[in-house]
Amino acid sequence: MSAVTGLSFRDSGKLGLLLLISPLLLWLSLFILLPHVDLVMISLRERVAAREYAFSWSNYTAFFTEPLYWRTFMRTAVMSILATALTLLIAFPVAFYIAKMVRGRFKALLFVLCLIPFWVSELVRTYGWMILLRETGIFSGLLQWLGWVDQPVEMLYNDVAIMVGLVYTSMLFMVVPLVTTLEGLDDSLIEAAYDLGGSHFRVIWDVVIPHAMPGIVSGCIVVFMLTLGNYLTPTLLGGKDSLWFTEQIYTQFITRFNWEQGSAFGMLLLILSSFIVWAGLKLSRQSFTRVMT
Amino acid sequence: MQAQSSLKEMDLECRGVTKTFGDFTAVEDISFAIPRGSFFSILGPSGCGKTTLLRMLAGFQSPDSGDILIKGRSVLNTPPNRRPVNMVFQHLALFPNMTVAENVAYGLKRRNVDKHEIKTRVADMLSRVGLPDAGGKQVSQLSGGQKQRIAIARCLVLNPDVLLLDEPLGALDLKLREQMKVELKQLQEKFAATFIYITHDQSEALVMSDQVAVMNHGRFEQVGTPQALYYEPATRFVAGFVGESNRWQASISARDERGFRLQTEAGLSMQADREIGDKSASQNDWGVGKSLELFLRPESISVAPGHQALGTENAYQGHVESVLFDGARSQLLVRIEGALDLLNVSLPQTAEFRSIRKGDSVSVGWSSAQVQCYEV
Numbered sequence: 001m002s003a004v005t006g007l008s009f010r011d012s013g014k015l016g017l018l019l020l021i022s023p024l025l026l027w028l029s030l031f032i033l034l035p036h037v038d039l040v041m042i043s044l045r046e047r048v049a050a051r052e053y054a055f056s057w058s059n060y061t062a063f064f065t066e067p068l069y070w071r072t073f074m075r076t077a078v079m080s081i082l083a084t085a086l087t088l089l090i091a092f093p094v095a096f097y098i099a100k101m102v103r104g105r106f107k108a109l110l111f112v113l114c115l116i117p118f119w120v121s122e123l124v125r126t127y128g129w130m131i132l133l134r135e136t137g138i139f140s141g142l143l144q145w146l147g148w149v150d151q152p153v154e155m156l157y158n159d160v161a162i163m164v165g166l167v168y169t170s171m172l173f174m175v176v177p178l179v180t181t182l183e184g185l186d187d188s189l190i191e192a193a194y195d196l197g198g199s200h201f202r203v204i205w206d207v208v209i210p211h212a213m214p215g216i217v218s219g220c221i222v223v224f225m226l227t228l229g230n231y232l233t234p235t236l237l238g239g240k241d242s243l244w245f246t247e248q249i250y251t252q253f254i255t256r257f258n259w260e261q262g263s264a265f266g267m268l269l270l271i272l273s274s275f276i277v278w279a280g281l282k283l284s285r286q287s288f289t290r291v292m293t
Numbered sequence: 294m295q296a297q298s299s300l301k302e303m304d305l306e307c308r309g310v311t312k313t314f315g316d317f318t319a320v321e322d323i324s325f326a327i328p329r330g331s332f333f334s335i336l337g338p339s340g341c342g343k344t345t346l347l348r349m350l351a352g353f354q355s356p357d358s359g360d361i362l363i364k365g366r367s368v369l370n371t372p373p374n375r376r377p378v379n380m381v382f383q384h385l386a387l388f389p390n391m392t393v394a395e396n397v398a399y400g401l402k403r404r405n406v407d408k409h410e411i412k413t414r415v416a417d418m419l420s421r422v423g424l425p426d427a428g429g430k431q432v433s434q435l436s437g438g439q440k441q442r443i444a445i446a447r448c449l450v451l452n453p454d455v456l457l458l459d460e461p462l463g464a465l466d467l468k469l470r471e472q473m474k475v476e477l478k479q480l481q482e483k484f485a486a487t488f489i490y491i492t493h494d495q496s497e498a499l500v501m502s503d504q505v506a507v508m509n510h511g512r513f514e515q516v517g518t519p520q521a522l523y524y525e526p527a528t529r530f531v532a533g534f535v536g537e538s539n540r541w542q543a544s545i546s547a548r549d550e551r552g553f554r555l556q557t558e559a560g561l562s563m564q565a566d567r568e569i570g571d572k573s574a575s576q577n578d579w580g581v582g583k584s585l586e587l588f589l590r591p592e593s594i595s596v597a598p599g600h601q602a603l604g605t606e607n608a609y610q611g612h613v614e615s616v617l618f619d620g621a622r623s624q625l626l627v628r629i630e631g632a633l634d635l636l637n638v639s640l641p642q643t644a645e646f647r648s649i650r651k652g653d654s655v656s657v658g659w660s661s662a663q664v665q666c667y668e669v
Contacts, residue, residue, distance in 0.1 A: 186384065186386065188382040188383070188384060188386040189386045189388065191351075191353055191373070191380075191382070191386070192380070192382055192386035192388075193388070193399070194373050194374050195351060195352075195353075195373050195374065195379055195380050196374075196379065196399050196400035196403060196447065196448075196451070197374045197375075197400050197403035197404055197451070198374055198399075198403050199374065199403075202403060206388070206399070207388060207390075210390040211389075211390070
């Protein structure tokens with residue numbers, strides 16, 4: 001008797017679990033898995049005549065034979081890594097200050113100040129940078145008013161402007177995981193290292209950074225992914241010559257209606273980002289599960 | 294000249310140290326000196342300012358006024374990483390990302406000691422704390438008591454002038470704590486180092502220390518040997534905080550050359566001697582009707598079954614309200630006839646008390662010299 005009730009209870013538990021995870025499964029299969037399978041299939045075909053396609057590697061070989069494509073690809077990767085590193089350098093002191101130096105209401109206020117810029121859309125934020133940096137913009141006007149330059153200066157449409165925009169856009173995604181891990185760091189560990197004769201630099205290097213490593217790595221992964229896949233900021237701040245790989249994909253899909261080539265580029269970008277994240281985890285000796293939990 | 298030479302033997306000295314946080318005075322005008330190689334405890338309830346005092350000694354906080362001297366030199370302008378003191382933290386603060394040996398070597402590395410010397414000194418220190426094979430282990434592999442010893446080894450390997458310990462036994466379970474008390478004292482004697490130990494646990498302070506300072510509301514109530522604190526508490530707070538006591542609110546009903554006749558609020562009448570020592574002067578002007586608080590140790594009460602003459606100045610009849618059995622620390626709760634409150638009496642470990650039960654009648658008594666009186 002009891003075995004029967006036990007069994008039915010277990011069955012209803014299974015059903016409950018299935019119901020609970022079904023939205024997630026639907027989400028993953030419909031919006032992640034299915035598009036990627038389709039992307040792979042489109043990228044591996046070639047149009048031979050109207051509405052006639054044949055299997056081909058040509059979209060991938062085109063990437064390696066056309067220097068513009070893979071140079072843009074490498075440039076995007078290097079710029080993204082640089083943007084991630086810069087974001088980390090700027091966000092770390094900010095996060096340390098929020099997590100360890102301030103208490104109570106002021107701490108919450110600082111955290112909200114980091115968050116507020118993300119209440120408006122990325123487009124508006126990027127437009128803000130354009131108002132500051134453009135030829136007729138505020139910085140240019142200020143420099144002329146100060147008499148440091150005698151004609152308008154164009155500060156938009158170069159790599160520095162792209163970098164500024166990318167770092168600015170990414171800050172929050174680095175600060176949040178860093179604050180979370182740093183808050184878990186026992187103050188007495190910092191004090192102990194200091195008490196045992198460590199200099200400020202040694203204390204940060206020996207105690208704070210090892211403890212914050214999961215937060216650093218998870219922040220870096222998120223920022224790197226966001227930067228690599230960013231389209232708006234490089235296009236608006238970098239102009240036509242920004243040469244961001246997402247623009248190549250956009251051009252293939254929208255301007256040239258070459259879905260096959262665009263799909264191949266999309267896959268290559270996915271492979272690239274996965275590889276760099278994997279390499280980053282290996283280098284920092286962190287496991288993906290530890291970093292993401 | 295005299296002062297100069299005695300100063301040199303002092304490892305640590307505080308002069309009028311005061312620290313306030315806003316309106317709250319955490320440490321108020323504290324002065325003391327600790328001779329080299331002694332075990333000095335600061336005992337007080339939580340919030341009494343003992344941690345603030347210790348953090349000032351370590352350099353994590355600076356006093357608002359007063360001076361801290363180590364080996365006769367002021368260290369107020371020396372940051373913690375350059376002070377010749379080291380601290381064992383409450384939760385030990387061993388570095389989890391380093392091995393045991395790396396933890397012990399950390400301070401030596403920061404002092405740029407030669408690599409070979411670090412190796413020998415770390416190995417030597419590990420064997421001196423009884424963990425010669427622990428060097429390669431991770432901190433998480435150690436037991437509570439072993440972590441304790443490594444935390445102390447990590448500091449002692451630097452030969453600090455003073456070792457500060459911030460309730461390091463607090464996180465251990467009772468059995469281990471008893472064992473570590475003895476071990477800590479032995480370590481301190483073996484290294485002949487000066488230990489400053491803060492705790493709220495009186496037993497830790499009494500067992501290990503050469504000198505104990507009892508702290509309350511940012512001030513030292515009394516500094517003395519454990520025996521002095523226990524047998525001659527200087528203030529009402531010390532009498533109540535150190536050891537167990539029966540306490541009464543009472544007033545003086547009569548006085549003579551030898552002492553006072555006291556009447557407690559609960560209806561007990563007893564005789565108490567006047568003090569001979571430091572407190573005697575203040576007792577001169579205590580007149581009839583003055584309110585006092587009385588303290589009497591449970592173990593200074595004589596007890597006998599049935600009706601017996603005990604031959605003490607204060608003798609009463611009562612009956613057992615309950616027996617609180619706790620091995621060697623067993624107590625009887627005795628209700629004295631004609632009085633309202635209960636008396637804690639240590640249970641003698643003799644055969645005649647083996648069979649004592651609730652409701653049995655007993656005779657209790659104590660000498661007038663055992664009653665400690667304090668102004669309210």
